[in-house]
Amino acid sequence: MKQLIACLVVGLLLGSSVTLYVDSRAYDRLKAHSDSVSTSANALALEAHRYADSMEAKVAKLAAMKRRVITQVIVDTLQAMEAESILVASKTAQDSIVSLKSEIVSLKSANGGLWDALAIANAQVAAEKQRGDSLLGKVDELNASVQDLTQRIAKLRGAPKWLKISTEVVKDVGLVWVGSQLAKR
Numbered sequence: 001m002k003q004l005i006a007c008l009v010v011g012l013l014l015g016s017s018v019t020l021y022v023d024s025r026a027y028d029r030l031k032a033h034s035d036s037v038s039t040s041a042n043a044l045a046l047e048a049h050r051y052a053d054s055m056e057a058k059v060a061k062l063a064a065m066k067r068r069v070i071t072q073v074i075v076d077t078l079q080a081m082e083a084e085s086i087l088v089a090s091k092t093a094q095d096s097i098v099s100l101k102s103e104i105v106s107l108k109s110a111n112g113g114l115w116d117a118l119a120i121a122n123a124q125v126a127a128e129k130q131r132g133d134s135l136l137g138k139v140d141e142l143n144a145s146v147q148d149l150t151q152r153i154a155k156l157r158g159a160p161k162w163l164k165i166s167t168e169v170v171k172d173v174g175l176v177w178v179g180s181q182l183a184k185r
Contacts, residue, residue: 041146
């Protein structure tokens with residue numbers, strides 16, 4: 001009976017020390033993986049912000065180009081209006097009036113097309129900016145989640161050091177006692 005109890009005690013001690021050892025190693029692996037994921041998430045967020053900044057620079061460049069186009073459209077509009085007023089005031093020959101009328105219609109059509117293209121470009125730029133802002137927001141949310149998880153993992157602690165040492169001492173004492181009991185036989 002004493003031998004059975006001794007074997008149970010030794011088994012219990014060995015099992016608890018192995019469990020503490022495995023838990024400690026698992027915790028260390030989890031912490032290392034968490035740190036790695038956190039670093040990767042930070043790098044990804046940084047790259048996303050760099051990309052967003054480059055897209056903002058491209059949008060600014062497109063906006064400058066758009067301003068030049070708007071200026072040209074305004075000039076064309078003014079020229080068409082001037083041509084139309086000249087036509088109204090004109091007392092020239094009939095063929096030149098017909099020619100001027102067709103030129104005015106052509107200018108108005110081209111001008112309308114430019115305004116339509118400008119409206120489409122504005123809508124596309126706004127949609128892409130909104131999409132970029134949305135994606136950047138999602139990257140920031142995911143990065144915040146990863147950082148939160150990393151902090152929560154960092155707050156986890158393995159078994160206290162005193163418990164590990166105590167288990168080792170009890171295990172060693174138990175093994176010595178069992179060895180001495182077996183040696184008496």
